[in-house]
Amino acid sequence: MGRIPQHFIDELIARTDIVELIGGRVPLKKSGREYKACCPFHAEKTPSFWVSPDKQFYHCFGCGKHGTALGFLMDHDHMAFPEAVEELATRLGLEVPHEGGVDRSAQRADEPLYELMARVAHFYTEQLAREPRAREYLAKRGLTAATCERFAIGYAPDSWNELLRRFGASDGERKRLSEAGLIIERERGAGREGEHYYDRFRDRVMFPIRDARGRVIAFGGRVIDAGEPKYLNSPETVLFHKGRELYGLYETRRARRNLDRLVVVEGYMDAVSLHQAGVEYAVATLGTATTAEHFRRIFRLVPAVVFAFDGDRAGRAAAWRALQQALPEAREGREIRFLFLPQGQDPDTLILAEGRSAFEERLALAVPLSEYLVRELSEQGDLGSADGRARFAEQARPLFARVPEGVYRELLLERLAQVVGLSAARLEALWSTGKSDAPAASAPARPSAAARPARGAGRGSLVRQAIVRLLHFPAIAPEVTAAERAGLDASEEPGAALLRELLDDLRARPAQIPAQVIQRWAGHKDSETLQKLLGREEVITGAAAATEELRAALLKLADQAAGRRLEALEAKSRSGSLAADEIEEFQRLIERLSHRDARGG
Numbered sequence: 001m002g003r004i005p006q007h008f009i010d011e012l013i014a015r016t017d018i019v020e021l022i023g024g025r026v027p028l029k030k031s032g033r034e035y036k037a038c039c040p041f042h043a044e045k046t047p048s049f050w051v052s053p054d055k056q057f058y059h060c061f062g063c064g065k066h067g068t069a070l071g072f073l074m075d076h077d078h079m080a081f082p083e084a085v086e087e088l089a090t091r092l093g094l095e096v097p098h099e100g101g102v103d104r105s106a107q108r109a110d111e112p113l114y115e116l117m118a119r120v121a122h123f124y125t126e127q128l129a130r131e132p133r134a135r136e137y138l139a140k141r142g143l144t145a146a147t148c149e150r151f152a153i154g155y156a157p158d159s160w161n162e163l164l165r166r167f168g169a170s171d172g173e174r175k176r177l178s179e180a181g182l183i184i185e186r187e188r189g190a191g192r193e194g195e196h197y198y199d200r201f202r203d204r205v206m207f208p209i210r211d212a213r214g215r216v217i218a219f220g221g222r223v224i225d226a227g228e229p230k231y232l233n234s235p236e237t238v239l240f241h242k243g244r245e246l247y248g249l250y251e252t253r254r255a256r257r258n259l260d261r262l263v264v265v266e267g268y269m270d271a272v273s274l275h276q277a278g279v280e281y282a283v284a285t286l287g288t289a290t291t292a293e294h295f296r297r298i299f300r301l302v303p304a305v306v307f308a309f310d311g312d313r314a315g316r317a318a319a320w321r322a323l324q325q326a327l328p329e330a331r332e333g334r335e336i337r338f339l340f341l342p343q344g345q346d347p348d349t350l351i352l353a354e355g356r357s358a359f360e361e362r363l364a365l366a367v368p369l370s371e372y373l374v375r376e377l378s379e380q381g382d383l384g385s386a387d388g389r390a391r392f393a394e395q396a397r398p399l400f401a402r403v404p405e406g407v408y409r410e411l412l413l414e415r416l417a418q419v420v421g422l423s424a425a426r427l428e429a430l431w432s433t434g435k436s437d438a439p440a441a442s443a444p445a446r447p448s449a450a451a452r453p454a455r456g457a458g459r460g461s462l463v464r465q466a467i468v469r470l471l472h473f474p475a476i477a478p479e480v481t482a483a484e485r486a487g488l489d490a491s492e493e494p495g496a497a498l499l500r501e502l503l504d505d506l507r508a509r510p511a512q513i514p515a516q517v518i519q520r521w522a523g524h525k526d527s528e529t530l531q532k533l534l535g536r537e538e539v540i541t542g543a544a545a546a547t548e549e550l551r552a553a554l555l556k557l558a559d560q561a562a563g564r565r566l567e568a569l570e571a572k573s574r575s576g577s578l579a580a581d582e583i584e585e586f587q588r589l590i591e592r593l594s595h596r597d598a599r600g601g
């Protein structure tokens with residue numbers, strides 16, 4: 001994907017009404033110039049969540065959450081940035097441009113495919129209404145009509161060319177059907193004249209697979225009676241990459257406002273049954289092992305995930321593969337656990353038999369990743385013998401090496417060392433001199449000191465006053481003269497560097513509303529500081545007064561810096577002599593500060 005140009009994001013922020021956007025999700029009440037509600041991000045009885053139409057910004061005084069319309073979609077609806085951009089653009093009827101141009105045309109070319117998939121999904125749901133056998137099958141599996149509707153479950157008729165007939169009248173249409181993976185090309189010579197293709201899905205219950213925005217990108221089909229294969233998925237297409245998608249994610253996001261964990265199961269029937277029973281945070285991998293990409297998607301949304309696998313051999317093998325993919329993602333603050341169901345049970349049958357609370361009790365008892373790792377490796381040998389422990393250490397080593405540096409890694413090392421009966425330091429030393437061809441585990445590094453939060457301006461300080469005015473009235477930045485801006489260069493006040501950067505940015509790229517500034521600075525190291533200042537500080541005056549206040553603050557900062565420089569030169573002149581240019585500077589500073597005194601500053 002090409003980069004989304006900044007001017008487009010500016011436009012989205014300027015044209016979106018944050019009150020309407022949030023108001024569609026949270027009941028807002030007008031209060032003065034702003035709107036308030038009970039915070040959707042933390043539990044509370046009296047409202048401390050405020051939405052400002054002037055700033056196009058929301059802020060919670062309870063939990064400190066804040067952000068722009070884009071930030072809200074990312075935090076509240078768990079969207080990734082490009083999805084949130086798409087969502088706002090769709091609301092405004094705009095097409096998202098991408099720099100580079102190539103992807104733009106690719107995206108446009110995909111558009112009819114999405115439409116085609118939507119029409120086919122609708123066709124399948126219509127067919128379900130006409131096919132009692134399919135409906136009886138779903139009823140027998142315990143699915144209600146409401147659940148079928150929620151997941152848009154349908155039926156592909158028992159025909160080799162029904163889809164072709166309805167959706168593939170022209171060569172172009174057949175090409176699209178083939179690109180979407182809905183029809184299959186025959187071997188050359190097979191079939192009658194004109195029958196080059198046949199329907200991929202025939203006599204199957206159809207589960208549309210939707211992307212995060214709810215667009216149908218693929219289908220999974222299950223046979224009704226006996227037949228092979230039991231499950232058939234769409235092939236990889238331009239829309240569908242199965243190693244990336246999680247079935248049920250769209251429905252999960254729609255069902256749950258505050259998502260704190262996901263359950264990952266293996267089949268779509270499992271995911272649908274769990275949702276129906278009230279476990280509305282279940283998603284399924286699509287006939288593929290859990291991939292690194294899955295993990296990245298999961299942890300962008302939630303800090304905790306439980307894998308529920310069947311208790312049989314295949315389930316255990318799948319769990320072990322998932323563990324290996326999980327190791328690079330393991331770190332403090334994340335929870336990765338594994339639930340093994342009783343032999344012969346899967347989540348679908350179990351939830352029907354036991355109900356939601358019993359299933360959630362099982363989830364609560366799921367085994368943490370580290371314990372699962374220890375348990376699996378322990379079973380390979382006798383830990384009572386020195387040989388067995390050595391073997392354990394050898395097998396654990398390449399797995400441990402995949403865990404990133406950090407607290408979690410150190411805790412895991414300690415746990416593994418405990419099992420082997422060595423100190424953590426000893427085990428690590430052993431590993432680093434060992435002869436295995438796995439990458440040696442390096443010593444855990446301390447977190448870098450560079451990650452410290454930037455020093456913000458003190459409450460009420462001149463720097464803070466200036467930043468707050470710029471944030472609330474970004475359009476006033478070009479009013480600052482070059483001389484006023486230059487006076488800030490020598491300032492060493494806390495936060496002066498941030499003020500300089502913000503001022504320069506806004507003079508170069510003028511912004512009209514606060515949220516535009518926040519959105520542009522997203523990802524900057526001082527982004528949080530700016531959001532807090534915008535959320536918590538109020539500027540009662542209008543833009544004209546704010547301009548005067550900003551200029552006054554800049555002037556005072558320049559004076560302060562001049563005063564400090566003067567003191568330094570004075571001190572130097574007492575202990576020695578000043579160079580010619582220093583004497584000149586000294587005189588300029590005296591001049592400047594006497595003017596200040598005349599101003600009464």
Ligand SMILES: [Zn+2]
Pocket residue numbers: 039040041042049060061062063064065
């Ligand atoms: Zn809150």
